[in-house]
Amino acid sequence: MPQVTYILPDGTESTLEAREGDSVMETAVKNGIRGIVAECGGACSCATCHVFVDEAYADLVGGPGDLEDDMLDGAASDRRETSRLSCQIKMSAAFDGLRVEIAPKQV
Amino acid sequence: MSGGILIIGAGQAGMQIADSLRENGYEGGITMVGDEQIPPYQRPPLSKGYLYGEADEESLQFRNEKFYADNRIELVLGDAVVDVTTTVSGGVATTASGRKLTFDKLALAPGSVPRKLEIPGSDLDGVLYMRSIADARALKSRWDSANSVVVIGGGFIGLEVAAVARKAGKSVTVLEGADRMMARAVCPITSEYFKDAHERRGAEIILNARIDHFEGADGKVSAVALQDGTKIAADIVMVGIGVLARTEVANLLGLELTNGAILVNEFAETSNPLVVAAGDAVMLPNPTGAEGLVRLESVQNAVDQAKTAAKTLLGEREPYRALPWFWSDQADLKLQIAGLSTGYDQTVLRGNPDEDTFSVLYYKNGRLIAIDCVNHVSDFMAARRCLAAGNNIDPTAAADSAVALKTLISES
Numbered sequence: 001m002p003q004v005t006y007i008l009p010d011g012t013e014s015t016l017e018a019r020e021g022d023s024v025m026e027t028a029v030k031n032g033i034r035g036i037v038a039e040c041g042g043a044c045s046c047a048t049c050h051v052f053v054d055e056a057y058a059d060l061v062g063g064p065g066d067l068e069d070d071m072l073d074g075a076a077s078d079r080r081e082t083s084r085l086s087c088q089i090k091m092s093a094a095f096d097g098l099r100v101e102i103a104p105k106q107v
Numbered sequence: 108m109s110g111g112i113l114i115i116g117a118g119q120a121g122m123q124i125a126d127s128l129r130e131n132g133y134e135g136g137i138t139m140v141g142d143e144q145i146p147p148y149q150r151p152p153l154s155k156g157y158l159y160g161e162a163d164e165e166s167l168q169f170r171n172e173k174f175y176a177d178n179r180i181e182l183v184l185g186d187a188v189v190d191v192t193t194t195v196s197g198g199v200a201t202t203a204s205g206r207k208l209t210f211d212k213l214a215l216a217p218g219s220v221p222r223k224l225e226i227p228g229s230d231l232d233g234v235l236y237m238r239s240i241a242d243a244r245a246l247k248s249r250w251d252s253a254n255s256v257v258v259i260g261g262g263f264i265g266l267e268v269a270a271v272a273r274k275a276g277k278s279v280t281v282l283e284g285a286d287r288m289m290a291r292a293v294c295p296i297t298s299e300y301f302k303d304a305h306e307r308r309g310a311e312i313i314l315n316a317r318i319d320h321f322e323g324a325d326g327k328v329s330a331v332a333l334q335d336g337t338k339i340a341a342d343i344v345m346v347g348i349g350v351l352a353r354t355e356v357a358n359l360l361g362l363e364l365t366n367g368a369i370l371v372n373e374f375a376e377t378s379n380p381l382v383v384a385a386g387d388a389v390m391l392p393n394p395t396g397a398e399g400l401v402r403l404e405s406v407q408n409a410v411d412q413a414k415t416a417a418k419t420l421l422g423e424r425e426p427y428r429a430l431p432w433f434w435s436d437q438a439d440l441k442l443q444i445a446g447l448s449t450g451y452d453q454t455v456l457r458g459n460p461d462e463d464t465f466s467v468l469y470y471k472n473g474r475l476i477a478i479d480c481v482n483h484v485s486d487f488m489a490a491r492r493c494l495a496a497g498n499n500i501d502p503t504a505a506a507d508s509a510v511a512l513k514t515l516i517s518e519s
Contacts, residue, residue: 030171043152067484070485074513075488
């Protein structure tokens with residue numbers, strides 16, 4: 001299973017094995033990682049699963065779609081170059097080793 | 108150790124109460140009872156992603172097994188509380204299978220059940236509802252072979268299923284009893300838009316529909332008959348005409364009800380001091396601070412009110428204040444609503460409904476109270492932030508669609 005590492009706002013790291021096809025958000029929430037709120041459960045409707053993708057993986061993961069881009073503009077933490085909503089990143093073998101930093105403020 | 112906290116109901120609100128108890132440092136026992144066989148899961152995708160095949164049952168689950176074990180949350184699934192007694196300091200619940208569950212405090216998060224349409228033929232196979240995974244399985248197992256789908260009720264659920272059915276190329280008719288769609292949730296501008304939008308996507312919409320009975324052959328539904336004699340062929344009938352609060356356990360406890368829902372105060376406290384309640388099944392003081400009681404059938408309310416209930420259970424009472432928000436994804440149409448529009452006296456339209464991108468802002472006495480957005484995420488995010496902070500957007504300025512809404516937020 002591909003691994004994904006979450007860097008929490010307090011600097012601690014947590015590495016999880018993801019089920020292929022689950023999103024980066026779902027993988028975090030199912031394991032009880034705090035900081036990713038995901039109010040809407042992955043419908044790209046709430047912008048409470050905001051992460052900064054590690055620059056080494058940014059090209060591989062790609063940028064946001066149009067709706068997601070608008071959601072990120074209104075997210076509670078200011079967006080950065082590699083901001084994504086983690087509900088929109090589906091884990092696959094190609095993303096093994098992915099690192100994401102959880103945005104400090106989600107709501 | 109004593110009995111701990113018993114949570115009756117294993118949906119969005121029950122799950123959140125359990126999670127929030129641990130997050131806030133509660134060390135005692137937590138037991139959650141649910142009458143479905145599978146661990147707590149997300150319901151919203153059942154009428155969208157699950158039907159499309161984008162989400163499976165495992166992906167819908169809120170947490171994995173390790174989470175429940177690590178957090179010592181005991182799940183009692185496929186069982187229901189059939190008796191409960193309380194004393195001044197605790198109580199005991201008995202389940203249908205005979206389990207005795209003792210508790211110090213009790214949280215009710217029973218949710219709701221679909222309102223049933225009781226007309227001749229309503230017991231025919233293929234007359235379906237949408238609430239649980241069992242409902243969704245029943246729909247999905249008949250989905251591929253169905254050519255014609257009749258949706259009864261032009262609300263969120265019905266229109267979501269109608270949209271998926273049209274995308275799959277099925278013949279779709281939506282029967283709505285009122286004179287416009289989603290009448291409880293949105294204003295006439297938005298209702299009219301959704302009627303047109305679904306018609307443009309190939310659905311037939313009949314307003315003011317009066318349904319007489321279902322027709323069938325070999326025990327299976329085959330048509331819906333209207334009182335005016337019209338007959339509409341149907342391989343599947345999806346009934347989405349609202350939900351009823353589940354109050355079985357509240358009744359066993361003799362809790363005070365209002366309009367068929369469990370009455371709570373702003374701390375999620377019921378009329379029994381040992382019992383809190385949260386989610387779809389409760390009637391609560393308007394969390395925006397406006398007067399009156401409301402019932403909110405939404406993920407946001409289930410989650411936020413559950414957090415209030417958890418705090419109350421831990422003796423850290425904080426009044427429930429939140430901005431209600433809702434969403435409904437209907438194929439390529441993303442409807443997002445923030446605030447409660449009840450009592451509005453003015454609307455402002457931004458964007459262009461003909462281009463499937465617009466917002467309707469609702470005002471009362473010159474103050475923004477709510478917004479409907481269709482594929483207009485930037486307006487939604489701006490208005491949500493504005494409303495949550497108690498700020499305002501001048502209605503005259505808002506009418507200029509060329510100006511970004513987030514630049515118009517003022518503190519008075």
